[in-house]
Amino acid sequence: MSGTLKTLINGGLKIYLRPLHCTRVVRSKNEAQHGAVTDNGGYTQQLLDDPYWEDLPSPPDVRPMYTETRGDTAPRSPHSEGKRLSRKDSASFLKPEVSLSRLQATDSIISIVFGLKRLAWAHVDRTLTVRDWQQHEWVHLVRGKQHADLYLEDVCSAVSQFPAADIYILEKSSLSSQNASMFPVTLHLRIVEAMLYALLNPGYIAEQAPHRVFSMGRTIVGKHFDIMVGGAKTSGVDLVQRLVEEATTTERPRIQFTEDLIFQYKHRLHPRGQNRNEEMCDALLQAIAFYELTGKPDT
Incomplete structure (x- = not known):
């Protein structure tokens, strides 16, 4: 009709x-x-x-x-395993869904935290030994030039410095999308996050390889280390300073560093003014939480 x-x-x-x-x-x-x-x-x-x-x-x-x-x-994605994982077999603290067995088989990860001024990463292996721990200052993005080509240039510059790792863990911010005043910040974080997913997953489309990039909620790390105040994660700088100090003074520290890097890290973590290395500390705490939540690391 x-x-x-x-x-x-x-x-x-x-x-x-x-x-x-x-x-x-x-x-x-x-x-x-x-x-x-x-x-x-x-x-x-x-x-x-x-x-x-x-x-x-x-x-x-x-x-x-x-x-x-x-x-x-x-x-139905060609990368899906055909059926949903059970809660027991799935790492519920990560998105997208991934099995615990796969995470427990990884040799090393890169934990990544980024903000308005910089991106920081910690390369940590299964023995909870820090192999690399650095940060990259945004060159173009801090000037308010939010053009796609400038985002690509800045993010690619950071990614080119990453060492090889099995998977990458990105911090997922807890900013509300309903807060209009925070929209520029939320937009910036989502753009960087999307670019990292694309740049660090080169075989996802071409080879239909499984995800190598996962997001971990900021509040999950805060609750794991009990540094939450009013539903929000607080600064982890003081906690990381204590962990770095314990790495040289206790027999079984929570995190370890190679001998040639421990002095450098202790020196960098003494804050001066507003430079408190928040992103670097958050990246390290996120890596520790990842390994402790997926199971006791091999020693």
Whole structure:
């Protein structure tokens, strides 16, 4: 019926059409001959008699590409494992979903924290030994030039300094998207986060490789170290200073450093003015929390 919205079910994929002369669309000429199509003047029959319809291939079966969820169609990623992991087997503190067994098999990770002025990272292995711990100052972004090419240049400059690692853990900020005054900050963090996901996942599309980049909530780290105040994670600088000091004074420290780097790190963590190395400290705490939440590291 002209002007009436009808639904065509094509192998499970719902397509909404506005047909001109018929109540629904047919899959083949035989279907029309059995009364599947009605019109007001035989125009549909004229179309079916056209040679074009004889050579028209059957619609593809799209059912394997879609799964029904609450009446809606949702695409199934080629990277998915076919079924959701149970809560016992999944690392619920990370997004996207990943199995604990895969995380426990990693040799090293790079923990990444970024803000408005800089990006910091900590390269930590399964023995909780810090192999690298640095920060990169934004060159273009602190000047208020939020152009896509400048974001790419700054983020690529930071990524080029990363050592090789099995997976990358990004801090997920807890800023509310409903706070209009914080929108520029939230936008900046999301842009950097998206670029890191793309740059550090080179085989995700080309080779359909599993994710190597995961996000970890800032509050998860805060709760793990009990440094939460009023639902927000507070500064971890003092805690990290204590952990670095214990690395040289206790027999079984919570975190270890190579001998050639311990003096450098102790010197850098003595804050002067507003330079408290917040991002560096947060990156280290995030790495420690990751290993302690995935299971006791091998020693």
